[in-house]
Amino acid sequence: MKVTTKKAGFAGLAMFGAAALLAGCASAPEESGGSTEAASDFLPCMVSDAGGFDDKSFNQLGFEGLTAASEELGVEPKTVESAAETDYASNLQSLVDQGCNAIVTVGFLLAPAALESATDNPDIEYVSIDDTVDTDFDGTTDAExxxxxxxxxxxxxxLAGYLSAGVSKTGVVGTFGGMNIPTVTIFMDGFAQGVDYYNEENGTAVKVIGWDRDAQDGSFTGGFEANDGARQVAQGLIDQNVDVLLPVGGPIxxxxxxxxxxxxxxxxxxxxxADVFETDPEVADLLLTSILKGIxxxxxxxxxxxxxxxxxxxxFVGTLENEGVGLADYHDWADAVPADLDAKVxxxxxxxxxxxxxxxxxxAE
Structure with missing residues (x-):
């Protein structure tokens, strides 16, 4: 089974639920045929969140996208890693000072600093990964x-939740996140909905530990670092008999x-x-699948x-329809997924x- 992200998938554009964004959405970019000569003086830049570019997850994917674009344009990008949230504003300013023409900010938590920088520098083009930068919640991005x-x-x-409920032998699956922010909990909430749907269809009672949809709260590490605190949160879920575990938060x-x-x-x-099977072979044998974003x-x-x-x-809003999101292959776990379950997914x-x-x-609201 493969429901994955491909470049061709960006031919369509899903839409925001907010009416203003519905009116403003357009088709995603065509394959570029522009001249690299026009871009010779172009300086693309990127700032990571605290996970860093080697997180084998969304920061790394952003870095890979920047690298690929820079190679096609024939330019050298500049990047800066953030060690903590307090670095965001100063890191953005450092890129502005270096003459960047376009700056990519990776992560929901960078949005406030990105908005301030974009407002102060209207001639620079910004790309915000994982946030609409809509601080007044009127359905439109706050800077043009x-x-x-x-x-x-x-x-x-x-889909991952339905799949997990179908392969679970203990009848208990778990999830935890780095922080209770929308770009993390959207995974956890979708996962729980998939498990609920499995139960409704099959008359089962698979439990989700670590996320309460009604309370919109659950188990969180408080950050995005792979540390003993994150291990303890995972251990707490494992102790409750989970046999499928979804951590959401970069390296955790x-x-x-x-x-x-x-x-x-x-x-x-x-x-x-990312497809963590590919980005981190050290854990490949443990992976049932990965929930993909085409960052x-x-x-x-x-x-x-x-x-x-x-x-x-x-x-741009990635969906299943435009293949901006999807599931990776089952890889080493393919034999553990019954054919009828795969077909149902x-x-x-x-x-x-x-x-x-x-x-x-x-x-989707």
């Missing part, structure tokens, strides 16, 4: 020079992997953002557009795309 690239990952997480999956190995029993790990493709297209003088601030994907199943999320 910011392009949001965001993902309705609840749709893909729904590495701490979950340690807890899984220490448990000494079969527990499936779910990755997020690399989105960044590459946006930067190529900017480098060719065709910057388009229209928000594919059927559910088609039903979500057709609108026959609605997956709730803040991007």
């Amino acid at each position: 020079n910011i392009k949001p690239i965001i993902f309705d990952t609840a749709q893909a997480a729904f 999956y590495q701490s979950a992997a340690v807890a899984i190995r220490d448990a000494g029993r079969e527990i499936a790990l779910l990755g997020v953002d 690399d493709v989105g960044v590459e297209d946006a930067i190529i557009e900017a480098g060719n003088g065709e910057f388009d601030a229209t928000p 594919q059927e559910l994907r088609d039903q979500i795309i057709a609108g026959d199943i609605t997956v709730e999320s803040y991007l």
Whole structure:
């Protein structure tokens, strides 16, 4: 089974629920045929969040997209890593001072600093990964020079939840996040919806530990570092008999992997953002699948557009329909997924795309 992210998937554009954004959305970028000569003086830049560019997750995907775009344009990008949230504003200013023409900010938490920088520097083009930068909640991005690239990952997480409930032998699956912020909880909420749907269809009672949909709260590490605190949160869920575990928050999956190995029993790990089987072979044997976001493709297209003088601030929203989100292969776990369960996951994907199943999320409202 493969429901994955491809460049061709950006031919369509899903839409925000907010009416103003519905009116402003346009088609995603075409394959660029612009001249690299026009981009010779173009300087693309990127600032990471505290996870850093080697997080084997969304920061790394953003970096890969920037690198690919820069190679096509024939330019050298500048990047800066943030060690903490307090670095965001100063790191952005350092890129402004170096003459960057386009700046990519990676992560929801960078949005306030990105807005301030974009407002102060209207001639610079900004790309915001994982946030609409809509601080007044009127349905539009707060600066005309910011392009949001965001993902309705609840749709893909729904499929992962249904799949997880289907392979669980203990009848208990778990999830935890780095922080209780929308770009994290959208995974957890979609996952829980998928488990609920499995129970409704099959008359089962698979439990989700670590996320309460009604309370919109659950288990969080308080950050995005792979540390002993994250391992302890994972261990607490494992102690409640989970046999499928979804960590949401960049490198915290590495701490979950340690807890899984220490448990000494079969527990499936779910990755997020990238296909973690490919980005981190050290945990490959544990991975049932990964919930994908096409961050690399989105960044590459946006930067190529900017480098060719065709910057388009229209928000891109990744969905199952445009393949901006999806599930990775089952890889080593393929034999553990019954053919009828795999077929059902594919059927559910088609039903979500057709609108026959609605997956709730803040991007679908």
